[in-house]
Amino acid sequence: xxxxxxxLVVSPIPVSYPPKNGYSMVVFYRSYFLKKLANIESDIxxxxxxxxxxxxxxxxxxxxxxxxxxxxxKWRSLVKxxxxxETYTMIRH
Numbered sequence: 001x002x003x004x005x006x007x008l009v010v011s012p013i014p015v016s017y018p019p020k021n022g023y024s025m026v027v028f029y030r031s032y033f034l035k036k037l038a039n040i041e042s043d044i045x046x047x048x049x050x051x052x053x054x055x056x057x058x059x060x061x062x063x064x065x066x067x068x069x070x071x072x073x074k075w076r077s078l079v080k081x082x083x084x085x086e087t088y089t090m091i092r093h
Contacts, residue, residue, distance in 0.1 A: 006064070007034070009044040014052035017060045031062050047071045 011027060019025040031042040043065040048054055054068035 004039045004041050006041045006043060009042055009063075011044060011046045013047075014049045015044070015046050015057065016052045017056040028060070028062060035062065043067070045069070 013023055015027050016024045019028050034040040041064045044063045045067045048068040048070050054066050057066045
């Protein structure tokens with residue numbers, strides 16, 4: 001009996017395939033090596049953008065399931081606030 005485990009990758013930042021930036025490389029290679037070396041399958045949730053379509057992630061074959069959500073201004077401002085320089089003071093207070 002060969003059972004595999006699954007993980008869910010939640011990505012607030014768009015992921016490109018083939019990887020064009022450091023974040024995309026980290027997401028892909030982590031999922032690839034988990035699949036090949038530890039028999040752990042990955043699902044991913046990504047924001048849908050025209051320049052980074054979720055369809056390319058499905059065609060990559062690295063992820064078992066790809067879920068996408070549309071990006072609107074509320075999501076964009078939330079993600080920007082998480083990665084702003086004021087994050088430390090927001091958490092501290």
